[in-house]
Amino acid sequence: MSRPRSAGFGFGAVLVAIYAFIYAPIVISFIFSFSAERFPTIPLGGVSLQWYGFVWSDPDVHAAFWRSVNVAALAAPIAVFIGFGAAYTDYRSKFFGKALYLTLGLLPPLVPVLILGVAMLFFFARVGLFGGLYSIVISHVVLCTPFAFTVVRLRLTQVNPALEQAAWNLGAGPWRTFASVIVPLCLPAIVAALLVTAAISFDEFAVAWFVSGMNETLPVRVLNFVQGQASPRINAIGSLTFTISMLLVMSALILLFFRTPQGSAPIDAARDKP
């Protein structure tokens, strides 16, 4: 295939331009979190950790950080439990209306967060669930469950259904089979789903902003910073949360792709049992 060199060059330029546009705000924010000056200048005026110091000594940020950690720590396990159950149901059962069941359960990420946040605020206020940390937990479970489902479902496609049937034939009941075949095989995916959902919850600001009342989480604190007196502190918080999210996601990826036993081959999968 002979093509003009200029065409390849043009495509390369598009590639660079797109990555530059996507990564410019991410990288620049990271760099300016170390800026010594209040207003970002190019070249960088001086290097300092002052914005991290401000963040560290701000009691509001501290409280918001721990609220976010609490919310993620509660929302992730609940979402993974529900998502895992749904994925397992999809994996092993056929029933009337299954497509509808999955569509309804997995729809939330497709609804704009603005609509979801407003609807949840009105509803929670009406039924008396508004304004607590638990309100955020409830809404984050709604948002995170589809992602937990997807991660676990991907793993289950690699699990040979004959393994479960073998356990039944050997006299194990559904719970026993579940505990000694399915859970061990899905463990990496379950942990990965926990990490991914925790990262999503930790970053979510829109729905949390609507339903949290006075209990602002860290992203909601950032939103209030940004809307009010903007300051380079935002860059410092952004860099910290980015680091935390990436650590969670990277650990999830490592679990999914490097620690996952080759379950598609039944013998290997069986050997994986403790």
Add this chain to the structure above:
Amino acid sequence: MNAFTVASPKQRVARSSWRRKVFSFFWGAPLLIWQGAFFFAPLIFLIVLTFWSVRSFRVQPDATLKNWIKILTTEYVWSAYLRSVVLSACCSLITTAAAFPFAYFVAFRLSMRARLFATCLLIVPFFTSYLVRVYTWRTMLGQHGAVNNLLAWIGLPAQTMTDNFFGVLVGFVTLTLPLVCLLHVLSLSYVDKRLVEAAHNLGAPPFTTVLRVIIPSARTGLILGVAFAFVLSFGDFVSPDLLGGRNPPLVSLLIIDQVKGGSNWPSAAVIAMIMVITLVIVVLGASRLAYSGRK
């Protein structure tokens, strides 16, 4: 959950009583219960609320069309709505036009390993804070921001890049570009390479191959990209606020103001429903286009 059937050949396994039903229910039902109570109930209540009324600053059950009539006859709601639709459509166009050549290069010119790396680079932004990215754009594009400094250094006049539609579009594209690129890369990766080679061997110039072979084969993903870009940007209130300067407002900002400022929740619910209806029309239209004529 009903009519549980097991793919097992052993009858004795399939027959085991209601213990199995409890088991299936235990794993299958939480999804329905949770999403029913905390996802569908709020959405249904949103519809109901549009027919309620406000008396002395309290929302009360009612069956009135007043809210609908009030909102639908307000001129500036319509102008905000139109601005939102136009800006989101522009965002869809820009991201699609940018993502296609990008995905073409990634899917057809890069090695397997490079393609995987390029895809990972598209996923990372999902885990960075959109708020922080928008804030950074604001400081970069502002009147005395780095971009204007750069322009002055080259000798060009300063440009106004925030508090206008340009700013909003920068934010919208920041929000949607990674996802649209990802969708394009995925759909172009699934285009049968033999078709492309056949077209080439039959003497089709590259442009014709793209138009007659690649775009039709990848249609579903490309149209999905347009729909996603529209839906995401239409619901975004951060960029219109921080990069658009709130003035003139977009429809998402009207909702925020109604909810956070006043107590007129039924009006906010009506505007939210108008947005929902718009998005449903866009998604249905897109899926018709994406799947029509498909076997």
